[in-house]
Amino acid sequence: MQQKRLTAALLAALVAVVSADSDVTSLTKDTFNDFINGNDLVLAEFFAPWCGHCKALAPEYEEAATTLKEKSIKLAKVDCVEEADLCKDHGVEGYPTLKVFRGLDKVTPYTGPRKADGITSYMVKQSLPAVSVLTKDTLEDFKTADNVVLVAYIASDDKASNETFTAIANELRDTYLFGGINDAAVAKAEGVEFPSIVLYKNFDEGKNVFSEKFDADAIRSFAKVAATPLVGEVGPETYAGYMSAGIPLAYIFAETPEERVELSKSLKPIAEKYKGKINFATIDAKNFGSHAANINLKTDKFPAFAIHDIEKNLKFPFDQEKEITEKDIAQFVDNFSAGKIEPSIKSEPIPETQEGPVTVVVAHTYKDIVLDDTKDVLIEFYAPWCGHCKALAPKYDELASLYANSEFKDKVVVAKVDATNNDVPDEIQGFPTIKLYPAGDKQNPVTYSGARTVEDFIEFIKENGKYKASVEVPVETTEEATPEATKEAKADEDHDEL
Secondary structure, three states: OHHHHHHHHHHHHHHHHHHHHOOEEEOOOOOHHHHHHOOOOEEEEEEOOOOHHHHHHHHHHHHHHHHHHOOOOEEEEEEOOOOHHHHHHOOOOOOOEEEEEOOOOOEEEOOOOOOHHHHHHHHHHHHOOOOEEOOHHHHHHHHOOOOEEEEEEOOOOOHHHHHHHHHHHHHHOOOOEEEEEOOHHHHHHOOOOOOEEEEEEOOOOOEEEEOOOOOHHHHHHHHHHHOOOOEEEEOOOOHHHHHOOOOOEEEEEEOOHHHHHHHHHHHHHHHHHOOOOOEEEEEEHHHHHHHHHHHOOOOOOOOEEEEEEOOOOEEEEOOOOOOOOHHHHHHHHHHHHOOOOOOEOOOOOOOOOOOOOOEEEOHHHHHHHHOOOOOEEEEEEEOOOOHHHHHHHHHHHHHHHHHHOOOOOOOEEEEEEEOOOOOOOOOOOEEOEEEEEOOOOOOOOEEOOOOOOHHHHHHHHHHHOOOOOOOOOOHHHOOOOOHHHHHHHHHHOOOEEO
């Protein structure tokens, strides 16, 4: 017993030392308001000690706090187990929740990365005005203040260009640092004329120049293309950016850092040729090799290469039996760009017969069934391992049976597709996802977000389908809305993530 007490005391002492050395300030209900009001800018993390994501964030958060300390930007944390009321007051519903405070009345959600460099970069941007006014003496330091910065060289009396640039800076301030120069001599020294924008970066060619007419869309497009590395890296912090880029992504899978560096150098000329048209990025095949299956590559043979047309959700894998060489990949990418390569379609076999009431769709029948312009089609995108999908199955079968035995049997189809084993043109974020494709308007599917009851599905089809098809639910199958049933329905509203 004495030994246990000594061990506990030692642990407590160690924790105290660690806490004392931390640059993250722990806050309670008694200290929170004074701390927030006493600092111009604070990033606060609301966490729970048992939360795995919080534990993963902790060292990154500490590192960022230490870096930001010299810039007088404070990072704080609140233990929501100990301070439940405080967390509730600030609308915390999940962990970790991060919020940026400029006093108690100006609070915005933190939307940046969860790595130290990303947190630091994001908070530095928050600490500066949307556009920093620069001079000859401050320009050089500003160029290297972040991985990417944009500096506008504009005459002070050019009102239109100044307003356009300021509007873009306010819109994108969480993503980039923006500066402005009104000195023509400084512009000349940088090799540009009024009005121009220079994007300075610490990779590839070092900078890019925008000298066209100041148009908001053109500047957005310039920034997105110029700020993307010729050959970047796909990972948790960058994946969403590549997915939202609006252009195809060429994946370079390799298991070692050395291989990724070597392949990056080899394929860089191809990436340069297609800059702004196709993004190129390496991906760690040891940690993220399973992602290869999502673009129809084998998951046990690397290095590998594939192009994913994100907008159309089409996959173009390079033959994994072939060596990845600059010559062969250049030809492959040229053929892809010219539309000479057929996409790889992952599909289960076409069912010989439809066994149950729900129509089974596979990739090879998707167009014929789901996009049949004469029918309203309700389709469930599911995964075999998804618990919520399994719970939905009997209700979904009942729904399909009601329509199959009604006057609308030739006008309404209730269908499902295994979205893990079939390529589908839809973007699916979680399972189950349910959409209605109305007859005559297949370009505008409606995503279902209601309670998963037969009655609610019927109402959804009636409201959003072309035929306004409604069927009666037999009285004996209707369940009373008991508290337990309501709780189950609420639980059903969740999704199993991809």
